Structure formats: structure tokens, C-alpha cells
Amino acid sequence: xxxxxxxxxxKGGLTFLAAVSITFLIVRLMPGDPTTAFISDSMTPQxxxxxxxxxxxxxxxxxxxxxxxxxLAHFELGQSFFYKQPVGDIIAPRxxxxxxxxGTSLLITLLIGIPLGVHSARHKGKGVDQAxxxxxxxGISIFIxxxxxxxxxVFSLELGLTPVGGAFAPDVEDSELISDVAxxxxxxxxxxxxxxxAQIVLYTRSSMLDVLKEDYIxxxxxxxxxxxxxxxxxxxxxxMIPTVTVTGLMLGKMVAGAVLTETVFSWPGVGxxxxxxxxxxxxxxxxxxxxxxxxxxxxxxLVTDLVVAWLxxxxxLHAESTR
Amino acid sequence: xxxxxxxxxHGLIDNLCFAVTEGSVLGVVGESxxxxxxxxxxxxxxxxxAAVVQGGEILFNGANLLAKTEAEMEKIRGRDIAMVFxxxxxxxxxxHTVGRQIGEVFRIHRSAMGAEERRAATVALLGEVGIAxxxxxxxxxxxxxxxxxxxxxxxxxxxxxxxxxxxxxxxxTALDGTIQAQVLALMQELKQQTQxxxxxxxxxxxxxxxxxxxxxxxxxxxxxESGTIGHIFDQPGHPYTRGLLASIPSLAGNAGELFSxxxxxxxxxxxxxxxxxxxxxxxxxxxxSREVPPMTEIAPGHAVACWVTGSGRQP
Numbered sequence: 001x002x003x004x005x006x007x008x009x010x011k012g013g014l015t016f017l018a019a020v021s022i023t024f025l026i027v028r029l030m031p032g033d034p035t036t037a038f039i040s041d042s043m044t045p046q047x048x049x050x051x052x053x054x055x056x057x058x059x060x061x062x063x064x065x066x067x068x069x070x071x072l073a074h075f076e077l078g079q080s081f082f083y084k085q086p087v088g089d090i091i092a093p094r095x096x097x098x099x100x101x102x103g104t105s106l107l108i109t110l111l112i113g114i115p116l117g118v119h120s121a122r123h124k125g126k127g128v129d130q131a132x133x134x135x136x137x138x139g140i141s142i143f144i145x146x147x148x149x150x151x152x153x154v155f156s157l158e159l160g161l162t163p164v165g166g167a168f169a170p171d172v173e174d175s176e177l178i179s180d181v182a183x184x185x186x187x188x189x190x191x192x193x194x195x196x197x198a199q200i201v202l203y204t205r206s207s208m209l210d211v212l213k214e215d216y217i218x219x220x221x222x223x224x225x226x227x228x229x230x231x232x233x234x235x236x237x238x239x240m241i242p243t244v245t246v247t248g249l250m251l252g253k254m255v256a257g258a259v260l261t262e263t264v265f266s267w268p269g270v271g272x273x274x275x276x277x278x279x280x281x282x283x284x285x286x287x288x289x290x291x292x293x294x295x296x297x298x299x300x301x302l303v304t305d306l307v308v309a310w311l312x313x314x315x316x317l318h319a320e321s322t323r
Numbered sequence: 324x325x326x327x328x329x330x331x332x333h334g335l336i337d338n339l340c341f342a343v344t345e346g347s348v349l350g351v352v353g354e355s356x357x358x359x360x361x362x363x364x365x366x367x368x369x370x371x372x373a374a375v376v377q378g379g380e381i382l383f384n385g386a387n388l389l390a391k392t393e394a395e396m397e398k399i400r401g402r403d404i405a406m407v408f409x410x411x412x413x414x415x416x417x418x419h420t421v422g423r424q425i426g427e428v429f430r431i432h433r434s435a436m437g438a439e440e441r442r443a444a445t446v447a448l449l450g451e452v453g454i455a456x457x458x459x460x461x462x463x464x465x466x467x468x469x470x471x472x473x474x475x476x477x478x479x480x481x482x483x484x485x486x487x488x489x490x491x492x493x494x495x496t497a498l499d500g501t502i503q504a505q506v507l508a509l510m511q512e513l514k515q516q517t518q519x520x521x522x523x524x525x526x527x528x529x530x531x532x533x534x535x536x537x538x539x540x541x542x543x544x545x546x547x548e549s550g551t552i553g554h555i556f557d558q559p560g561h562p563y564t565r566g567l568l569a570s571i572p573s574l575a576g577n578a579g580e581l582f583s584x585x586x587x588x589x590x591x592x593x594x595x596x597x598x599x600x601x602x603x604x605x606x607x608x609x610x611x612s613r614e615v616p617p618m619t620e621i622a623p624g625h626a627v628a629c630w631v632t633g634s635g636r637q638p
Contacts, residue, residue, distance in 0.1 A: 215413040219424075221369055222408075223480060224401035224431045226394075233427075237418045312418060313464045 004309055012302045019294035024068050027287045028061070077291065078284035082277075087288035091270060095292060097167055098262070098269030102254055104185065105192035106247075113197050114243070117204025118231060124209060132201060139198025144257055147194060148264040151187045162186050165266035188265045195257055196250060203246045207239040214238070241312050248304030252297050336361060336544040339379075340618070343488060348514065348521045350535035350552075352528060352567070354588050358544040359524045360409075363490045366522075367406055368396050383488070402432040405481035407510075409493040411473035415465035421476045422461030425449070428483040444483075452479040453509055471502035478509060485517040492524045507534055528571055532556060540564050543588055543599040546618065550625035560627035562606045598630065606631045 052058045059067070071078065077087035120132040156164045163169070163184050172180045211217065212235055220234045255271070262271035270289055277285040309315045336358045343349045351359050364370045366381055368388060381388040383404065391399070408414040416424055422445050429441045436444065442461070449457035452475040465473055474494060481489055491510065495503035511534060514521055523534060531538055531552070538555045540548040540563065548561040559565045566584040586603040589595070595602065597612035604611065611630050618626040619633040627633035 215408060215410055216416040218369060219408060219414045219477070219480070220416070220427075222367055222400055222406045223428050224397045224399070225427065226397050229431075234416055234419075238416070314417060314466055 001309070004315075005306065008302060008305055008309075012298050016295060016298050019298065020069075020072060020291050021065075023287055023290040023294065024065060026290075027283050028064075072291070077288035080282055080285045082280045082282045082285070087284050090285060091273070091288055091292050094268060094270045094273050095296075097267060098255075098258055098271060099296070101185065101188055101192070101262070101267060101269060102251075102258055105189050105196065106251075106254065108189065108193050109196045109200055110247070112193070113200030114204050114236075114240075116197075117201045117243075118208055118236065118239075120201065121205045121208035121212065122231065129205075132205070136198045136202050139194055140202075142195060144191060144195055144260045145264055148187070148191045148261060151191060152264070155187060165264075167268050184267075188261050188267050191261050191265075192254065192257060196254060199246060199250055200243065203243045204239060207242045208235060211235045211239045237311055241308055244304055244308050244311065248301045248308075251300045251304075255293055255297060336365075339541075339544070339546055341539045341546060341549060343520045343522050344537065345487075345520055346514075346518055347536040348511070348523055348534050350531040350538045351522060351524045351541060352526065352531055352538060353541035354526060356588050356590070357541045359526075359541055360492050362541075363406065363492050363522065363524055366488075366490060367400060367404060368393075369400075369406075398432075401428050401481075401486075402484045403486055404488045404490065405484070405486040406490040406492065407474070407477050407481045407494045409496050411470055411477050411497060412465075414477055415473055417465055420462050420464055421468065422446075422449075425461075425476065425480050425483060428480055432484050445479075448479045448483060449476070451513075452476070452482075453505070454479075470498055471506065474498060474502075474506055475509065478506070478513070482513050482517065485519065487517075487519045489514070489519055489521045490524070491521060493526070494523075495530065496525075496527075503530070510534075528567060540567070543594065544591070545599060545615075546628065547600065548625075548627045549618070550622075554622065554625040558622070558625070560621050560625065560632050561600075561629050562604050562632065563600050566605075598628075 049058070057064070075088060077091070079085070080087050080090055083090055116132060120129045123129050152164060155162045165184075167184050168177060168180045169184075217230060217234060220230050225233065258269065259271035259274055261267065262269045263275045266272065270293060274286065274289050276282075277289060339358070339362060341349065341351070351362065353359050361370065361374065365374075365376060366383075366388065368391070370376070376389060379389070383399070388396070388399070415421065422442065425445045425448060426441045429436050429444055433441075446457045446461050449460055454460050454472055454475055460468070460472070465476070468476065474497075478494070489510070494510070495506050498506060507530060510521065510523075521534075523530070525531060535552055537551055538549065539546055540555070540561065542563050548555065548559070548564045550560075554560075555564060556568065559568055563584070566582070569582040570584065572581055584603055589599065589602070595612055597614055598604070598616050601607050601611040606629075608631060616628045616630045616633060618628045620626045621633060
């Protein structure tokens with residue numbers, strides 16, 4: 001198992017290097033010069049030149065790339081054009097908010113999705129299963145901003161049950177902070193859960209149906225294992241292997257979904273920050289956000305792979321025998 | 324028993340009647356698709372969900388298994404009646420160690436056993452079925468074992484509680500020749516120990532000759548001949564049995580082409596009335612397809628379902 005982890009971490013490192021390199025290029029290939037955001041009519045060509053030098057934009061591309069990597073190694077993500085602060089300092093608190101939102105949504109999605117998928121598979125073709133299948137189609141095809149606006153309209157504006165947006169009320173006292181944040185989290189969390197639940201249910205259901213047809217399920221029944229033992233003891237772990245893999249792939253999509261969700265609900269996370277950074281042409285901030293998100297997604301994929309290896313002994317043993 | 328398909332039930336097995344005598348080995352022989360496995364699965368009450376049992380009874384120690392509840396069956400399965408399947412590769416759960424899968428039988432049926440006791444019993448059992456280093460193998464997964472070892476694990480699982488009846492569904496078909504003989508010898512040895520009976524499903528008459536006391540020959544969902552091993556091999560009554568025996572290659576035989584029965588087993592959708600073997604039969608008379616031939620005793624304990632060789636009368 002140890003060798004598998006080392007190998008997998010090295011792969012993750014390479015993926016990260018590729019991701020930051022692409023980010024570096026994308027930002028520099030975008031239309032418009034970053035300096036134009038700063039330049040005002042009163043600036044002399046000397047001022048522009050000085051600005052370019054200070055941002056390191058006068059150097060050839062390979063040299064810029066080397067500098068970029070060196071700074072990255074020291075966790076230096078540059079200075080935000082708009083906030084005039086180190087990018088890291090701006091992103092760090094916002095990343096916390098995003099992780100809180102995504103983490104909670106993911107947990108709830110799995111806690112509801114897996115049992116629902118299992119239940120639906122066990123009662124294939126019956127009422128419950130058909131209701132779930134309908135839900136899957138709706139969930140997959142729903143457009144996040146539409147769902148978010150409907151939720152805000154019904155629960156915040158019409159019923160006044162939940163706050164319209166933000167993560168906490170500005171005047172909240174420290175003692176009530178947690179419950180206030182929880183209240184603010186309800187709608188964005190529901191949005192993300194609805195969007196992602198369908199995938200989890202779908203995969204759990206279909207892999208459960210496949211697994212239940214396997215010979216080893218019949219073997220288990222032949223031993224006298226009861227229905228519950230067959231489902232939870234023999235089928236679920238096998239069925240979870242594809243489901244966990246899909247969850248890993250879903251994380252990237254969840255981050256993308258978070259940009260939309262956070263923007264609609266003014267959630268102070270990385271997603272809404274990206275939206276602002278694009279509008280303000282704040283390239284260092286955008287670049288920093290991409291890098292941090294790439295890192296989070298790669299890290300979460302790594303965790304997923306380790307979970308899959310733990311679930312499926314064939315994977316880690318294969319890795320050990322081919323080293 | 325039949326199969327449900329689009330609200331229409333295709334009759335698959337009917338007039339299936341046989342008995343496994345205590346302490347003996349019954350061979351059930353027939354080509355692929357003749358319903359042997361389905362017969363065994365219906366004893367376990369583990370038929371696929373599309374299968375419908377339309378009637379009849381399965382008596383085990385005098386009690387009808389078809390009348391038992393699912394909870395009662397769970398107590399019987401693995402303890403009184405156990406089964407070994409054809410495919411040892413896919414019949415073991417890939418994510419659990421073999422030790423855990425064998426131990427599960429004890430956990431269910433010997434709930435008084437503690438975890439350590441269970442482990443000791445599992446290791447002992449693995450040793451008994453001829454697995455070297457049982458202590459170490461116990462913690463391995465099925466994909467780390469060879470085909471022969473996997474089938475030994477399956478057998479260990481089946482005999483863990485000393486079942487009275489062991490259903491073995493082509494237990495050696497997926498194994499190579501030398502391993503086949505070892506596995507068969509092992510099953511017989513274990514049978515001696517537990518004093519149980521075995522129902523051995525196979526299409527290999529060589530296996531039957533070596534292991535069985537009694538034989539049932541099945542064709543297309545029906546028993547066509549039953550008797551002791553001597554009856555079947557020395558005086559086969561049914562044309563199908565004769566065909567099967569004639570298609571065994573023999574060392575002493577002439578070097579000519581090997582005999583084979585023309586045609587194939589019909590599928591359940593295309594069963595014809597009367598004798599189902601008639602379309603392929605060399606002794607066929609025009610009346611054979613009129614009515615189903617009854618099982619007729621041609622010698623004590625030896626019965627045949629054939630209008631021509633059996634009953635001596637015409638429908």
C-alpha cells in the first residue's frame with residue numbers, strides 16, 4: 001500500500017505541474033495586456049516601462065516561466081492588481097468558505113445518494129425506483145442559476161425563511177456565528193446537493209444492479225447470508241468502487257458548479273472571487289485561484305484513488321506487483 | 324418450473340423426479356442447457372428472479388422446501404444443504420479475503436463461535452481441503468489464488484458446517500485435468516467424513532463413472548433415464564443415453580470418426596409435444612411426438628422414459 005501511495009502522490013505532483021504550466025500560458029495568452037488595466041492617460045511611456053519591469057512582463061517567456069515556478073515554490077502567487085495585496089492572503093480565507101460549502105454538500109450528497117441508490121436498485125422497476133429515476137433525469141438536466149434563483153425567490157423573498165445571500169450577517173455576534181452561517185449555507189448547499197445527488201444515485205444504483213447479478217452474490221446467498229448481509233456485506237463495497245471513482249471526477253465539476261452557486265448567493269468563496277477577478281481583469285488573482293483550485297482538485301482525486309484502492313484489494317496489489 | 328418472459332411462462336423443467344439417497348452420490352448428467360443447474364438452484368431456492376416454480380415439491384428430510392419461508396431457507400442454506408458452483412473465479416467475492424468468506428459460514432450458522440475460534444476453524448478447514456500454508460492463504464484474496472485453489476476454497480465454504488446434502492454444479496468443468504481428479508477425490512473424502520450425500524451435476528460421463536452411485540440422465544428439462552451406475556453404463560435404455568455413451572472417445576475403439584448425436588438441445592421456446600428427444604432420435608417412431616413418454620421401470624431401480632425402448636406400448 002505504501003508504494004502505491006508514493007506512486008500516486010508522484011503522479012499527482014506531475015499533474016499539478018502540468019496544471020500550473022497551462023494556467024501560466026492561459027493567463028499570458030488571454031487577449032489584452034494585463035498592464036492596460038493599470039495604465040491611465042497620465043502615464044508616460046517610462047511609467048509603463050517601469051510597470052512592466054516591476055511585473056516582470058518585459059522578460060522573455062521562458063524566463064517568466066522560471067520565475068513563476070520559483071515564486072510558486074515559495075508559495076508566492078504575486079500581487080493582486082485590484083486589491084494591491086498578496087494573492088495568497090486574499091485567497092486563503094475565501095478557500096475556507098468554498099471548502100466548507102463543497103465539503104458539506106459532498107457529505108450530504110453521499111449520505112443521501114448512496115442509500116437511495118441502493119434502495120432503488122433493490123426495488124428495481126417498482127414505485128420507489130421510478131420516482132428516483134425521474135429525479136435523476138431532473139437533477140442531471142437542471143441549470144444551476146435557475147435552481148438557485150427559484151430557491152432564493154421561494155424561500156428567501158416569498159417565505160422569508162432563509163437569508164438572500166452572503167455567508168453571515170454583518171452584525172452577527174460571535175456566539176451566534178455558527179448558527180448564522182448554517183442558516184446562510186442552507187440554500188447554496190441545497191443547490192449543490194440537488195445538482196450532484198443525481199450522479200451519485202445513478203452510479204450507485206446501476207453498479208449495485210450489476211453487482212447483484214454477480215456469481216459471488218449467489219455464493220453468499222448459498223451460504224445462508226440474509227438479504228441485509230448480502231447488500232451491505234457483499235454487494236455495497238463492490239458497488240462503491242465505480243461510485244467513488246465518479247465522485248472523484250465529480251469534484252472538478254463541483255468546483256465549477258461552486259463558481260455559479262457562490263456568485264448567485266454572494267457566498268464569499270473562491271468561486272465568486274473568480275467571477276470578480278474576471279470582471280476586473282485581475283490576472284494574478286485569477287492565476288492564483290486557478291492554481292489553488294487545481295491543487296484542491298488534484299488532492300481530492302488523490303484521496304479518491306486511495307479510497308478506491310482501499311475498497312478494491314486488486315488495485316493496490318497490482319500496483320505492488322508491477323513496481 | 325418455467326421461465327417468465329413478457330407475461331408468458333415458458334415451461335422449462337417438468338416431470339423432473341429424482342431422489343438422493345443418504346450417504347450416496349447422485350450424478351445428474353445432460354448437455355448444457357438441459358436444466359441441470361436450474362434443478363440444483365431450485366433445491367436451494369436460489370433460482371433467478373425470472374424463474375417461476377409452477378408446481379411440485381422438493382422434499383428434504385421429509386419436509387417440503389418449497390413451503391419454507393425465506394428465513395427458514397437461510398438457516399438451511401450453508402448448514403444442511405450447501406452448493407459448489409462451476410466458476411470458482413467469479414464465485415468468490417473479490418474484495419474480501421477468502422478466510423473472511425469461509426468464516427462467514429461459521430458466523431451465520433455457528434454463532435456461538437468467537438472470532439479466534441472461527442479463524443482457527445477456517446485455517447483448519449483450508450488445510451483439510453488441501454491448501455498449503457492455510458494460515459497465510461486465509462488472509463489472501465481470491466485473485467491471488469489459482470483456479471484449483473479457488474475451487475478448494477469454495478468446497479471448504481460448502482462443507483464448513485458438514486451439510487447433509489452437497490450440490491456440486493459442474494465443480495470441475497473450469498479446472499484442468501489433473502486438478503479435476505484431485506478436486507473430485509477431495510469431495511469424496513469429505514463426504515466420507517460428514518456422512519452426507521452429494522448431487523453431482525456434470526456433463527462428463529467419465530466423472531460420473533468414477534464418483535457416482537446413482538445416475539439421472541436429463542434431456543431438455545426432463546429425466547429420460549435413471550438407475551444405478553451399473554444400469555446406465557452396462558445396459559443404457561434410452562437412445563439419448565446410448566448416444567452419450569457412444570460419444571465418449573475410447574482408447575480401445577477403432578480410429579474412425581467419433582460418434583456424435585446429430586442436432587442440438589432445443590431451447591425452452593421451441594419444445595415440441597411428446598418426447599423432446601424425438602427430433603434427434605435414431606429410433607424415432609411417428610407416435611413419439613404424440614405424448615410425453617412416462618418413466619417405465621425396465622429393471623428394478625432402472626427406469627427409462629421412451630416409447631420405443633421403455634414402455635413397450637404405444638400411446
